[in-house]
Amino acid sequence: MSQTLTRPVPAAPADPDPRALAERYGLSVSGRRPSLPSYVRQLWARRHFISAFSSAKLTAQYSQAKLGQLWQVVTPLLNALVYFLIFGLLLGTSRGVDDYIPFLVTGVFIFTFTQSSVLAGTRAISGNLGLVRALHFPRACLPISFCLMQLKQLLFSMGxxxxxxxxxxxxxxxxWLLAIPALCLQFVFNTGLAMIMARLGSKTPDLAQLMPFILRTWMYASGVMYSISHVTKGKDIPGFVHFLLDVNPAAIYIDLMRFALIDSFHADKLPHHVWPMALGWAVVMGLVGFVYFWKAEERYGRG
Structure with missing residues (x-):
């Protein structure tokens, strides 16, 4: 009786681990969020793009208007004129305020810087999806560019x-030299806030429709058209309201610029510890906004 000898069949090789294989050949996940230090280095490497993009956006903003770049100055001046007629003359907020017109124009210009930065940041991702989806670059370039654009526009107005x-x-x-650190701190604050709004606006585009109402309310509480210290003097106002008015970052940066440029705006009209508060708002908002935006880096432009 014959016996059939069978040779053992070797087991099929196990599928290689994709992660191990990718690491062996130096591959990484497409669109993966880089580490925070790497992200900062990428942004620094694209600093020339950020500057050029902001300049191009600023030039194109009024390219269809006959007055062109003059609208960068005319628009806030017209707003200041309207506020002067309504608040300064009709409502009498100019009473008790020395040099009211420089006082008012300074407030309008400085608050417009923050207002425009926040609005531009809200649309930074949702309004540039074509660019976000077509090119690979740190998405923080967009809100930073828009804030830099608003800073350049403010410098025209400052003249x-x-x-x-x-x-x-x-x-x-x-x-007057104090205007330089005040603007630098405000720019950092605006950029951090714009990054927060850019991430929120990327998932909720309707937020851009709501922001003008929120910013208008913020403006009325920031002493743009009136002196907060003069209006609240001698009035029975709850302590927490006084605290909110004192720590309001928009009012802080406006008051610092008024203190720098207007002789009649003395130090006694500034909140206590105004420079530490201005620095604190800039550092906290800048760091929180940057980290908050970076956390969602891989999700921008998807979905």
Whole structure:
């Protein structure tokens, strides 16, 4: 009786681990969020793109208007004129405020800087989906570029503000140099807030329709058209309301600029510890906004 010898069949090789295989050949997941230090380095490497993109957006903003770039100055001036007629003359908020027109124009210009930065940041991702989906770059370039664009626009307006201040007999002084650190701190604060709004706006585009109402309410509480210290003086206002008015970042940056440029706006009209609060708002909002935006880096432009 014959016996059939069978040779053992070797087992099929196990499927290689995709992760191990990818690591062996130096591959990584497409669109994966980089580490925070790597993300900062990528942003720094694209600093020229950020500057050029902001300049191009600023130039294109009024390219169809006959006055062109003059609208960068005309628009806030027209707003200041409207506020002067309504609040300064009709409602009498100019009473008790020295140099009211420089006071008002400074408030309008500085708050417009924050307002425009927040609105632009809200639409930074949702309004540029084609660019986000077509090219690979750190998405934080967009809100930073839009805030830089608003800073450049403010610098145009500051030239007009200086002319207005001089026209009212306010001579230049060493205090004018304080405008530089005040604007730098406000820019960092605006950028951090714009990054927060960019992430929220990327998932909820309707937020862009709601923000003008929120920002208008913020403006009315920031002393743009009136002096907060003058209005609240001698009035029975709850302590927490006083606290909110004192720590309001928009009012802080407005008051710092008024203190720097207007001689009649003395230090006693500033909140206590105003410079530490301005620095604190800039550092906290800048870091929180940057990290919050970076956390969702791989999700922008998807879905």
């Amino acid at each position: 007009v503000l200086v002319v207005i201040v001089l026209a009212f007999g306010i001579a230049p002084g060493w205090s």
